[in-house]
Amino acid sequence: MVKKTSQRISVASLDDLVNVAGASQEQEQQYRYHICICVAAGCISQNSDAVRDALIAEVEARGLEDEVQVKGVGCMGLCAAGPLVRVDPDGIVYQSVTVDDVPAILDSLENGPVEKLILPQDIPFFERQQKIVLENCGIIDPEAITEYIAAGGYLALHKALTEMTPSEVIDVVTRSGLRGRGGGGYPAGLKWVTVAKAESETKYVICNADEGDPGAFMDRSVLESDPHRVIEGMAIAGYAVGANKGYIYVRAEYPLAVERLELAIKQARWAGILGNGVFSTTFDFAIEVRLGAGAFVCGEETALIASIEGRRGVPRPRPPYPADYGLWGQPTLINNVETFANVAPIIRNGSDWFAEIGTEKSKGTKVFALAGQIVNTGLIEVPMGITLREIVFDIGGGLPDGRNYKAVQTGGPSGGCVPEQFLDMPVDYESLREVGSFMGSGGMIVMDDSSSMVEVARYFMEFSMTESCGKCIPCRTGTRQMYDLLSKVVAGEASQSELNLLVELGDLLQNTCLCGLGKAAPNPVVSTMQYFEDEYLERLVDDNGSADEPAGES
C-alpha cells in the first residue's frame, strides 16, 4: 500500500491539484504492472489481506519491486467471487484467489493469464452496470488521497468554491433531480435550499452512515472504497448551505470504514482541503466522525441528531424538521452517504448529464446490495428504471442451483416483498411504492420458493421489535403483539380472528407511530399478506382451535 507519509501533500490551488494528480499518475507509470487486490470488508472476510501480503512478499522475493506494484483497492462488486485480484494494464480479474495462487499470478505476468482463476469481464454483471457513485471503487487505493485526486477528485469542490456561488451549486443539484438515497427519496436540492434559507450563523451538515438494514452494505462499501468522495460531497454541501461543520454518523460495526474515513479526513486536513480556508478561499469546513452504538433507530434523522448530541437516541416529532431545528437547535442538512457521493460528479459534469440518466422522476443511478438466493452476491450500480428482472437474472445471474424465484425483498424492515408478476417493472422510488415496497437504502434480498413468506414477515417484525426505541406506545407494544401473532401463524395456531387482529395492528402502526421505524414496521407483513395470502390462510386453524388442514411443515 502507499506509504502514509507520502500522503502529506498540500493543495491550495487548481495547479496544485493538477500537479498532485500528475505526480500520482507518473508514479503509477513507473511500474509495468499493477496488481490490485480488493481490501474492502467483503474480500477481507475471505482473507484478501493475507493474499495481499503474500503478493508483496512474492514480488520482493522475485526482486520485481520496481516493475510490479501491489496495491489494495476498494470493492470491485462481485463479492461472491472474492477475493478479487485485478492485474493492470490488461485488466484481467482473478476470482477466489488464495495465498497458494500467488506464484501463478506472478508467473502470469510473463506467461499469460492464469486460465483457471479468470473472472470473465464480458458477463452482464459488469456490462450492465453504470457507475457514478462507485466509479472509483476497485480502481483507486482508498487510503491514498493522491489517487483520488488523480482520478479527478476534489476538482468539483474547487470548481464550486472558485467558480460558483452557493445558490448556483444548489441550483445544479436541484436541476439534476438527485433524490435522497437513504430511502425516502426526498429531493436533495429542495432540502439544500431549505437549509440555505434558514437564518442562522451556525449550521451543520450531517452524513448519515448508520446503514442498518439487514443485507444492505452499499454505504459501507463506498466508505471503505472511496471515502474522499463523501468528504468532497459534504464540503460542497457545506458551502452551498452555509455550514462550516460536518459530522459523519457511522455505525461502530463498520470498523474498517471508520478507520479509512478518519484517515481520509486527516489527509484532507493536511492537504488544506478541510479546515480553515479551503483551497485558500474564505470557506472553512471541518468534519468529525461520530460512532453509533448499535441502534437501528439512530438512522432516523432526529434520533441520529440526539445521539450526536450525546443524548438517548430516540426520535422526536417533526416538524420542526432538522433543516429548521437540527443539531444543537441549528439548521442542519442530513443526507445519506450515497447522496453525498453523487454530488461531486454532478458538479463536475453538470446537472443535464445526471438528469439524462434514469427515469422521469428518479434520476441517476442506484447502488444495490444483492444478497440472499442469488448467484452473484455483491454490490451493483445501475441506472434508475432498470427492471427487477435485469437486476436479478442478468446482473445477479439468477438463483443458484436452478431454484425458482419467489420474491425479492427491498427496503429492509421498512420494505416489502416484490413477487414475480412485477419483475418487469422499472425500479424507481414511485414504482416500488406502488407495489407496496420501498426503495430503502438499497438492500435486495432474493428469495426462492423454499422461503416461507410468513416467516420472512416474522423475521422483519422481530427486527423492528428489537430495534424499536420504546418511546411511542404503538411501536413499542404493537411490534411485540404483531410478532407474537405472526409466531402463532407460523406455528399453525392462529385463527382467522387473530389474523384480522394482525391486520388491524398493522393499520394502527402505519398511522399512529411517531417515526418511520414504527410506521413502516408492518410493511413486510402487509406486502406478504397481499401477494402470498395463501401462505397465511393455509396455516390457520378454526376459531375454536382445531386445524382446518395440516399446517405448514415448519
Next chain:
Amino acid sequence: MAVVRSRIKTLKIDGQDVGAHEDETILEVARENGIMIPTLCQLDGLSLVGACRLCLVEVVGWRNLVPACTTYVEEGMEVITNSERLQKYRRMIIELLFAEGNHVCAVCVSNGNCELQWKAQKLGMDHVRFTNQNPDRRVDMTHEHFVVDANRCILCTRCVRVCDEIEGAHTWDIFGRGENSTIISDFNLPWGESPTCSSCGKCVNVCPTGALVEKGKAAGEMIKRTEFLAYLTKMREVKK
C-alpha cells in the same frame, strides 16, 4: 406600505370556528374551547414528547395524523379530533398498554385515581384482545417514602421530565430499548440509595398510574396531586 403579518390564526376544530395565537398548539386551543382531546404523556408545565399518540388528530387535506400536543395552529386549518377512526386507534393504544404491563386495577393503590383507568373507561376499552405480556420488572421499595413498581409504568416519562426540568435532579431516566425499556433511578441504583433524589415527591404526583406511589397506601388510597406544577410554572413565568 409594509405588509403586516397576522399573528392571530382562525381555524376550525370539529366544525367549531376558533381563534388562536400562532404560538398555540392544537391541543391548547381545543382545550380553551372545551374540546377535550385525550392525552397521557402531556402535562402542562412539562416539555412535550409526543410519545403516547392518544392526542393524534386529523387535519383535512393532510396525509398523516398529527399529535395535537406538538402541532401548532395554522390559518384555515380544519381539525377533526374525534372521528371513529381516531377513537378506534385510541382504544387500541390503551388496549396495548393494558396488555403490556401489569394493570390489575382491583389490587392497585391507584384504583379509581388512575389516568390510564380513566382513559380506558372514557374511550370504551372494555376488554383486551392482545396477549398479556406479564412483565417481570423492578419493584423497588428501598426509598424511605415512596415505591416504584415498573410493571405498572406506561413509560410516559413524566417523572423523568419533572425531575429534570422542574426539580433539577434528573434522578429518573429510561434504560433499555423497545419493550425492555424501563425507568431507572440514577445509573440503575436502588431508589433508596440515590445520591441525586431529593425526595420531593414530584415524580410520584405526576405519575399517571400506580407505578410511583407513596408507601403505606392500600388499594385505591393513592391520590395524585399535580396542582403544584401549574403553580410552579406560573411563579417561574412571573420571575422572568
